[in-house]
Amino acid sequence: MLNAPGKARMVTPQMAAFFALLFSYPLWSNSVGLYDYLGLEIAIFILYALGFNLLLGYAGLPSFGHGAFLGIGAYAYGLSQIHIAQSLPLGLLAAVIASAAAGGFVALFLAHRRGIYFALLTIAFGQVFWFTAMKWHSVTGGEDGLLNVLRPRTALMSLDLSSNVTLYYLVAAIVAVSTLLLWRFVHSPFGAAIQAVRMNETRARFVGYRVWFLKWCVFTLSAAIAGFAGGLFCLTQESAYPDVMSLHASGLVVMMTLIGGGFVSFWGPVVGVIVYFLARDLLGAHTDAWLLWYGLLFMGVMLFEPEGIAGAWGRLVRHFSSGAPTAAETHREPAA
Amino acid sequence: MTGTALFKADNLHKRFGDRIVLEDVSLAFSGEGVHGIMGPNGAGKSTCFNVLTGMFPPDRGRITFAGDDITGLPAEQILEKGISRSFQIMTLFDEFTVLENVLVALPGVRKRIGRIFYDMRADTALTDEAAATLAMVGLAGREKIRASDLPYGERRALEIAVALASSPRLLFLDEPTQGLGSDGRARLGDLIAQLKDRFSIVVIEHDMAFLFRLADRVSVIHWGQVIAEGTPAELSENEWVRASDLSKAS
Amino acid sequence: MDFLLPHILNGLALGLLFALIALGFTLIVGVMEVINLAHGSLFAFGAYVAMVIIAEGHGEGISALSWYYELPLWTRYLSALVIAPIVVALLGFGLEFCLRRTYGKKKEYGLLLTFGAALVIEESIRLVWGSAEQTLTVPSAISGAFIAGDMIYSIYRIYAALFAAAAIGLVWLFLEKTPYGAMVKAGAHDGEMVRALGINLSRLQLLIFGLGSALAALAGIILTPIWGLRPHVGVDVVIPAFLIVVLGGIGSFWGAVIGGLLVGMTVAMTGAFASDWSIMSMYLLLIVVLTLRARGLFGKKTALES
Numbered sequence: 104m105l106n107a108p109g110k111a112r113m114v115t116p117q118m119a120a121f122f123a124l125l126f127s128y129p130l131w132s133n134s135v136g137l138y139d140y141l142g143l144e145i146a147i148f149i150l151y152a153l154g155f156n157l158l159l160g161y162a163g164l165p166s167f168g169h170g171a172f173l174g175i176g177a178y179a180y181g182l183s184q185i186h187i188a189q190s191l192p193l194g195l196l197a198a199v200i201a202s203a204a205a206g207g208f209v210a211l212f213l214a215h216r217r218g219i220y221f222a223l224l225t226i227a228f229g230q231v232f233w234f235t236a237m238k239w240h241s242v243t244g245g246e247d248g249l250l251n252v253l254r255p256r257t258a259l260m261s262l263d264l265s266s267n268v269t270l271y272y273l274v275a276a277i278v279a280v281s282t283l284l285l286w287r288f289v290h291s292p293f294g295a296a297i298q299a300v301r302m303n304e305t306r307a308r309f310v311g312y313r314v315w316f317l318k319w320c321v322f323t324l325s326a327a328i329a330g331f332a333g334g335l336f337c338l339t340q341e342s343a344y345p346d347v348m349s350l351h352a353s354g355l356v357v358m359m360t361l362i363g364g365g366f367v368s369f370w371g372p373v374v375g376v377i378v379y380f381l382a383r384d385l386l387g388a389h390t391d392a393w394l395l396w397y398g399l400l401f402m403g404v405m406l407f408e409p410e411g412i413a414g415a416w417g418r419l420v421r422h423f424s425s426g427a428p429t430a431a432e433t434h435r436e437p438a439a
Numbered sequence: 440m441t442g443t444a445l446f447k448a449d450n451l452h453k454r455f456g457d458r459i460v461l462e463d464v465s466l467a468f469s470g471e472g473v474h475g476i477m478g479p480n481g482a483g484k485s486t487c488f489n490v491l492t493g494m495f496p497p498d499r500g501r502i503t504f505a506g507d508d509i510t511g512l513p514a515e516q517i518l519e520k521g522i523s524r525s526f527q528i529m530t531l532f533d534e535f536t537v538l539e540n541v542l543v544a545l546p547g548v549r550k551r552i553g554r555i556f557y558d559m560r561a562d563t564a565l566t567d568e569a570a571a572t573l574a575m576v577g578l579a580g581r582e583k584i585r586a587s588d589l590p591y592g593e594r595r596a597l598e599i600a601v602a603l604a605s606s607p608r609l610l611f612l613d614e615p616t617q618g619l620g621s622d623g624r625a626r627l628g629d630l631i632a633q634l635k636d637r638f639s640i641v642v643i644e645h646d647m648a649f650l651f652r653l654a655d656r657v658s659v660i661h662w663g664q665v666i667a668e669g670t671p672a673e674l675s676e677n678e679w680v681r682a683s684d685l686s687k688a689s
Numbered sequence: 690m691d692f693l694l695p696h697i698l699n700g701l702a703l704g705l706l707f708a709l710i711a712l713g714f715t716l717i718v719g720v721m722e723v724i725n726l727a728h729g730s731l732f733a734f735g736a737y738v739a740m741v742i743i744a745e746g747h748g749e750g751i752s753a754l755s756w757y758y759e760l761p762l763w764t765r766y767l768s769a770l771v772i773a774p775i776v777v778a779l780l781g782f783g784l785e786f787c788l789r790r791t792y793g794k795k796k797e798y799g800l801l802l803t804f805g806a807a808l809v810i811e812e813s814i815r816l817v818w819g820s821a822e823q824t825l826t827v828p829s830a831i832s833g834a835f836i837a838g839d840m841i842y843s844i845y846r847i848y849a850a851l852f853a854a855a856a857i858g859l860v861w862l863f864l865e866k867t868p869y870g871a872m873v874k875a876g877a878h879d880g881e882m883v884r885a886l887g888i889n890l891s892r893l894q895l896l897i898f899g900l901g902s903a904l905a906a907l908a909g910i911i912l913t914p915i916w917g918l919r920p921h922v923g924v925d926v927v928i929p930a931f932l933i934v935v936l937g938g939i940g941s942f943w944g945a946v947i948g949g950l951l952v953g954m955t956v957a958m959t960g961a962f963a964s965d966w967s968i969m970s971m972y973l974l975l976i977v978v979l980t981l982r983a984r985g986l987f988g989k990k991t992a993l994e995s
Contacts, residue, residue: 165797212980218796219724223935224979226928227972234969284555291555292548299532299543306530308514309492309523310544311605350924354804361801395812401805405798406790 117370118286125275129268137384139267140339145380146271146278147335152360152372153285154328159357160365160372161289162321163301164213165222167353168229172326174236174348176202176333181249181343182242189255191264195334202330203323205232210322214315217304229353236345248344252337264338274335281328289369297321355379358401364413371413378412445470445639446491446522446609451500453490460486461497462663470609470639473631475654477644483663484643485527485613491641492524492611493517504609523607525598527614527643531586537597538582541569544604569604576600576630592623596630603638610634612642616649624649651675695840696961697954702850704953706912707933708946709853712860713904714930715937715945720873720897723788723799728905729927730810733920735777735906736913737818739769740825763828773910774903780810781902785895807923815920823918825910832914849911856907857946864942873897932975938988947986 128142151173158164179201180194187193209228213221236243243249254264264270288294300307300314308314337343346352363375379397386393408415444467453461460483468474478484490497496511503509504520512520532540539560542548545568548559559565573579576596581589586597595615602610612631616624624646631653634640644650650657651671659667659674667677710732717725725731743765744758758765784806791798831848834841864870872893908926916922933952937944952971960967978985 165800212976219800219939220935220979220983222724222797222800223931224976227932227975230928231969231972231976234966234972238965238969287558288555290560291557292543292552292559293555295535295539295543295548295559296552299535302532302534303530305494306526306532306601309518309526309530310601311515311518311546311549313513313515350928351921354808357801358805358808392812392816395809395816398805398808398812402787402802402809405802405805406787409794409798 118282121282121370121373122279125279126272128275129271139271141380141384142271143267143274143339145376146274147332147339148356148359148376148380149373150278150281150335151329151332152356152363152365152376153282153369154325154332155356156360156365156369156372157285157289157297157321157328158325159360160367161294161301162297162318164318164322165357166225166322166325167222167350167357168225168227168232169325169329169356170348170350170353171229171232172202172206172329173333173336173352174343174345175205175232176330177337177343177347178236178243178249178333179330180334180337181252184252184255185249189253191255191338194255194338195331198330198334198337199327202333203327206326206330207319207323209326210319213322214319226350226353229348229350233345233348233350236348243343243345246345248342248346249337250342252341252343254338254341270339274339277335281331285328286369293317293320358397361409362401362404362411364411364416366414367410367417368413371411374412444468445505446641447503448491449501449503451487451490451497451502453486453495453497460663461490464500464660464663464665466491466658466665468609468639468641469656472655473635473640473642473653475642475644475650475657476660477647477650477657478660480645484645484660487660488524488611488613488643492522518605518607521605521608522611523602523605523609524611525602525613525615527617529594529598531594531597531601533585533587535586536582537573537578537584537586537589538566538569540586540597541572541600541604542566544601545569546605572600572603573597575603575634577626591618592626595619595623595627599630599634603634608639610638610640612640614643614645616644616646628653696957699961700954700957701950702846702953703957704950705850705853705857706908706915706949707929707953707956708949709856709908709911710905710926711930711933711937711945711949712856713901713908714927715934715940715942716860716873716897716904717901718934719940719942721788721799721894722796723898724796724803724931725784725898725901726800726803726927726931727784727806727810727923728803728901728930729923729925730807730814731777731781731902731905731923732909732912732926733814733918733923734780734810734909735773735903736825736909736918736922737814737823738776738906739773739910739913740818740823740918742769742772743826762826763830766826766828770907770910774906777906778899778903781899782895784902785898788898789891807927811920811923818920820920825913825918827914845914849915852911856904860904861942869893869896929971932971935988936975936978936985938985940989941985941987944985944987 125146129139132138132142155166155169158166158169176198179197183194183197184190187197209225212228213224216224236248237246239245254270256264262269262273264273296307296312297317299310300312300317304314307317333343333347336347359375359379360372361375362378363373364371365375382393382397382400386396390396404411410417446466446468448464448466451461451464452459464483464487466476466487476484476487489495491502493509493512493514493516501508501510504517504522507520509517509520509522532543535543542559542565545565547565547568551557551559570579570582573582576599578593578596578600581593586594589597595618599612599615602612615627615631619627628649631640631642635653642650642654651674654671656668656670657674658665659677667674669677713731714725714728717723717728743762784803787806788799788802791802827845832845834843836842864873912926913922916925929952933948934945936951937946937948952974955970955974956967959970982988
């Protein structure tokens with residue numbers, strides 16, 4: 104189960120640890136051989152994956168085309184900066200609105216679907232968006248994408264966003280606030296309702312939930328969060344390109360979320376994103392075939408520990424805290 | 440009695456492909472006490488139940504509840520009208536705790552679905568309400584256990600508690616004795632006897648002895664039709680009931 | 690009409706090739722209810738293995754086999770057609786062995802596991818053969834072109850379409866005329882029945898997964914001379930295969946064939962008028978068909994829906 108029984112505490116040890124890590128990153132990253140820009144990528148992808156897990160872990164809807172919404176957010180951000188005005192709030196607003204609109208439209212076709220039909224349709228829609236980004240040269244810049252989306256000079260409080268460290272703190276603050284909101288969200292009645300739908304759709308209908316509408320909402324919300332992350336992504340790398348929308352990229356976020364343990368823990372996606380980017384940089388420095396090892400890791404997780412790292416960690420904690428199974432933050436899920 | 444019926448179904452037809460499952464079924468529940476529906480397996484009583492509670496619409500016919508036409512309404516709207524049901528095959532939210540299973544089914548939680556900062560687990564008014572519902576079915580003290588970890592008999596009780604959470608005017612119980620031993624059946628019988636003071640109840644059951652002890656009126660369904668109806672005493676005299684295989688079913 | 694005719698012929702030929710791609714996929718999904726997302730990678734792997742067997746720039750370095758590489762090209766091509774599918778079937782056996790741990794769990798696990806396997810196979814190919822575009826040499830008898838009327842026809846495309854039609858026919862014969870086919874059809878409808886018939890279900894599953902993988906490899910060998918060969922060609926194959934099978938209706942053999950023809954026709958027609966968007970048309974086709982018919986053209990209810 105994703106929610107601990109009892110009250111939703113405002114701050115849990117996991118959350119404190121995450122925030123400590125998030126905000127202190129620039130202080131120690133260089134001394135352990137990491138770099139500021141990596142922190143930006145990780146923070147943005149954490150937001151993306153947390154939003155994605157609303158769909159995958161909480162609602163139990165496996166989307167294999169979520170990269171499309173990250174990409175739409177990035178393009179919307181970039182286009183607003185190029186064609187309207189260089190403004191951070193405008194760009195992020197455009198990103199959220201565009202991706203929510205696209206997500207809301209796609210969800211009309213998906214919200215009553217289940218299982219592989221849902222999965223395949225997300226692939227199909229993802230491919231449609233990806234192809235459009237690739238082929239609609241006049242707007243998207245084709246395969247090269249939108250280049251030179253300069254970071255706004257004076258965004259909020261006249262911060263100098265050209266510095267990666269300053270930008271990092273801004274992004275980290277945004278990610279932290281979003282994480283808190285998501286944490287509250289999954290513990291709200293809506294969060295409980297989408298989990299109820301995942302566990303037993305029929306019963307959820309018969310206790311009064313409009314299942315179709317709930318699924319539509321959660322898909323749209325998840326798409327909007329992906330688009331928000333996409334806007335931040337475009338802000339950070341000063342460009343938007345179709346790669347993030349490919350099936351390959353969409354698949355990677357599924358793998359990150361599951362390796363981390365999105366099925367059993369709110370924090371699973373956070374762990375999964377960190378593992379992915381560290382593997383990319385650390386393994387990637389040694390071997391071109393790092394994705395091979397990452398793929399094997401994913402297969403191993405699916406075969407032997409489908410609850411991912413968070414699930415394994417939860418079991419470890421329970422093992423050493425001598426019983427009290429209901430007190431642990433993460434719970435063992437039956438074969439579901 | 441038709442004039443005062445709380446729930447009335449007229450001339451329901453339902454077919455799946457070329458198999459006719461319900462053929463001109465008419466039923467009326469007065470809303471007092473326990474109304475039983477019985478019949479052998481495969482007689483169409485489960486389909487009948489599913490049509491009555493909005494799982495799928497009838498092909499023809501009309502269903503009214505408290506004077507409102509509810510034919511073909513989706514399940515969640517039928518629930519809003521005051522009809523709730525349990526299921527023959529267990530349909531719990533397995534990864535939730537016992538308490539959460541009932542909480543999520545409370546109208547008070549459902550009504551607050553748009554409130555992101557609302558924490559239902561911290562609202563004592565709601566948790567008390569859920570705990571009271573659990574106490575009603577004998578699950579007091581079991582609140583924090585995961586639904587999937589409950590023993591079978593208690594899962595059956597929770598199945599009923601989730602249906603009770605919406606405080607329905609009419610409660611449909613689908614084969615509640617399914618899988619229970621004689622002890623479990625006895626306890627369940629006591630529970631239903633208590634509940635019938637507060638709720639109008641319709642029970643599907645193929646265990647004739649169990650149903651005849653509990654029900655005030657019984658409708659017998661066979662071959663997709665209502666073949667007999669009356670009090671248990673009247674029915675035990677009925678030729679149809681005697682002649683059919685029903686007695687063997689119990 | 691004269692103007693459309695070549696496009697229709699092209700669409701038919703392409704459709705047969707799409708159906709060939711979907712054959713192994715539909716067999717596995719029908720019997721085992723597993724969405725094999727590694728199908729495209731098995732396709733690519735089969736083509737790479739065939740490339741080595743045919744050689745022309747690969748593998749001649751191994752002196753112990755030099756006698757082999759002196760055999761005529763068509764002999765090596767024919768042996769590739771036999772050996773590569775067998776090699777890939779062995780890999781399929783291994784994959785099915787891994788998949789066993791997911792049986793009885795939620796259907797998504799099989800899909801996710803094969804998704805990981807696809808990545809692993811693709812990256813392994815990249816490691817062994819590099820990322821560069823490769824080609825598959827074919828005997829001169831089936832290459833080249835001829836002119837009929839005003840049109841130039843590629844001999845290889847005609848060969849490939851005929852090969853695809855023959856493969857479809859053989860799989861159909863296998864399903865209809867052999868005892869294994871009867872088991873497969875029983876399994877396609879009801880796993881319980883297979884057990885009731887006293888058939889060894891796990892052996893049947895192993896066999897079907899191997900056969901499906903071999904068919905993927907065969908499709909790879911036939912299609913590579915047309916589509917080219919890159920490590921990530923798998924994605925371009927598995928998604929159309931998945932799409933065609935759902936379009937036709939899961940578990941329906943003729944649904945997959947008709948789905949393939951429909952996709953081929955759609956892609957060819959779109960290609961004729963707006964070539965940039967030809968691939969995208971198949972996704973739009975899927976969205977339209979599934980919106981109108983929830984389970985595809987000939988689909989029945991399956992466990993994959995929940």
